[in-house]
Amino acid sequence: MTELISKLEIKRIHHYVQKIQQVTQRIDIFCSALLLQAWRRMNYVFNRREIHSSLKRRQGNCLRCGRCCHASFKCQHLEYDDKGLSLCKVYDRKPLMCSLYPYNEKDYFFHLKPTCGYKYDDE
Numbered sequence: 001m002t003e004l005i006s007k008l009e010i011k012r013i014h015h016y017v018q019k020i021q022q023v024t025q026r027i028d029i030f031c032s033a034l035l036l037q038a039w040r041r042m043n044y045v046f047n048r049r050e051i052h053s054s055l056k057r058r059q060g061n062c063l064r065c066g067r068c069c070h071a072s073f074k075c076q077h078l079e080y081d082d083k084g085l086s087l088c089k090v091y092d093r094k095p096l097m098c099s100l101y102p103y104n105e106k107d108y109f110f111h112l113k114p115t116c117g118y119k120y121d122d123e
């Protein structure tokens with residue numbers, strides 16, 4: 001009986017540990033996404049020419065997963081069509097920073113880099 005209780009306790013503790021890991025991972029993603037958004041804007045101000053040059057090396061296509069549009073906060077202009085592909089409600093006049101993503105090999109939300117349709121040569 002005591003053994004059963006301790007097994008149940010261990011299971012419950014394991015469950016809580018998993019929940020804590022999930023929450024900390026979400027916080028980590030959220031904070032790093034916010035930092036990247038600040039960094040990429042500041043970097044653009046100081047390295048505009050270099051960024052437009054590195055964009056010429058960008059390969060691939062946007063897969064319209066929409067994940068970069070809610071890397072931290074969900075963009076208010078993001079919608080999905082009936083096939084589950086992202087749609088930007090202001091596509092024709094979307095912010096420059098959105099069109100430029102990712103503008104070089106460092107300009108990725110770290111959790112999205114493996115699945116993004118855009119790639120750079122030296123990756």
Ligand code: SF4
Nearest residue numbers: 062063066068116117
């Ligand atoms: S993460 Fe990459 S593939 Fe997905 S919507 Fe953004 S740019 Fe497109």
